[in-house]
Amino acid sequence: MSNKKQQVSRRQFLNYTLTGVGGFMAAGMLAPMVRFAVDPVLKPQKAGDFIATGTEVSSITNTPTRVDFSYEQVDAWYKSTVSKTAWVYKDEKGDIVALSPICKHLGCIVEWKKEGEHANQYYCPCHGGLYSKNGDNVPGTPPLAPLDQYKTNVKDGVLYLGEIVPNQEVK
Amino acid sequence: MKWSYNDMEMYVQAKEYVDTFLVPFVPFSFSRNDEDTKRLALHAELMDIFVNEIEKQYKGRIVLAPSYSYLLDGDYNEEIPKLNGYVEHAKDNGFKHILFLTFDKKWKKRDSKLHGNLIWVSAGQTHDLQSEEAQNMIRTQIDQVMELITTYWQE
Structure with missing residues (x-):
């Protein structure tokens, strides 16, 4: 049994x-x-991602300087490298401000002018749009809104830029 | 602005600000030697880089036309009336500056027969578009073309 x-x-x-x-x-x-x-x-959160620009924070002055950076972007149809540009400077309090160069009028790329007719302003070559240093649009020129800005972050002394948000420097 | 749905949506609302029509030339041929065939294809890629960069920078004032392709060994005199037809059409629809961008030397001789403005750029001897040297050269050339375009605007 x-x-x-x-x-x-x-x-x-x-x-x-x-x-x-x-x-x-x-x-x-x-x-x-x-x-x-x-x-x-x-899913990793894409929107909150910061991208290293390779620019040392110590090299940023109170004059807007062009910073170029790039990253891989996957679209529905293909993968591509996206290059982006920012105008970066330190404000009076020493905080870093990174402005998007995309004109709020029709999307051309604006440039900080050091000298000449539009000295110390951002100038849009397409229709003559002007912005002051903090991105505020100059009245009487085509743009109707201030330049957007990037979220910024600093890690190991290097500048990281994140998503583009509406301008918060213009009060 | 590119010839795409989203950009045309922007264009229809801002027509009065958009006065420049940029037509890139992309010739092709298989009848040359192998090196020339490859170089011609490379020029097409290079043209793509050029116009995309120009379009990005001057998005709000330029409409980038679909590339104009033709046979490199074909009769150029047959292309001229077609191209001038483009120019008339664009002018009738509010564009002031019609620019043709090309690496093809053969157009230089026929410049005066075209009713648009021909911008001829030397494509150079680059093989590798990724090398830093080539990129710097391309960057400089693109900047020169963009500067040239602004001089048309100042007229």
Whole structure:
């Protein structure tokens, strides 16, 4: 009898195998569903990403300087390297300000002029739009809003730039 | 602005500010030697870089036309009426400056027959568009073309 007890009966054996196989099948079906359900949580947050510009914070002065940086962007159809530009300076409090060079009129690229007719202003070559140092649009020129700015971050003395937000320097 | 839905949406609302129509020339041919075939294709890539950069910088004033392609060995005199047709069409629709951008020397002789402004740029001898030397050279050339475009605007 005791000998028999240790044996697995046909019924038990079938029960175990069916539960096992059934369990695997259920897991096989559920696992992708769970993965889909939690997928948005696992995605790295793109919007909050900061990109290293390679510019040392110590080299930033109170004169706007052009900073170029680039990163990989994956679109629906292809992967591309996006190059971006910012005009970077330190304000009176020593905080770093990084302005987007994209004109708020029709999207041309503005440039900080050190000298000449539009000295110490950002000038848009397309329709003559002008902005003061903090990005405020000069009345009487085509743009109707101040230049946008990048979120900034400093890590190990290097400037990192993040997403573009509306201008907060113009009070 | 590019010839795309989003950019045209912007264009239709700001037509009075957009007065420049830029047409890149992209010739092709398979009848030359292999080196020339490759170089011609490289010029097409280079043209793409040029016009994209110019468009990015002057987005609000320029409409970038779809590239004009033609056979390098074809009869250029047949292209001229077609191109002048483009010019008339663009002028009738509010564009003041119609610019043709090309690396093809053969257009220089026919410059006066075109009703638009021909900008000819030397493509140089670059093979590798990624090398730093080539990139600096391309950058300088693009800046020169952009400067030239602003002089048309000041007229």
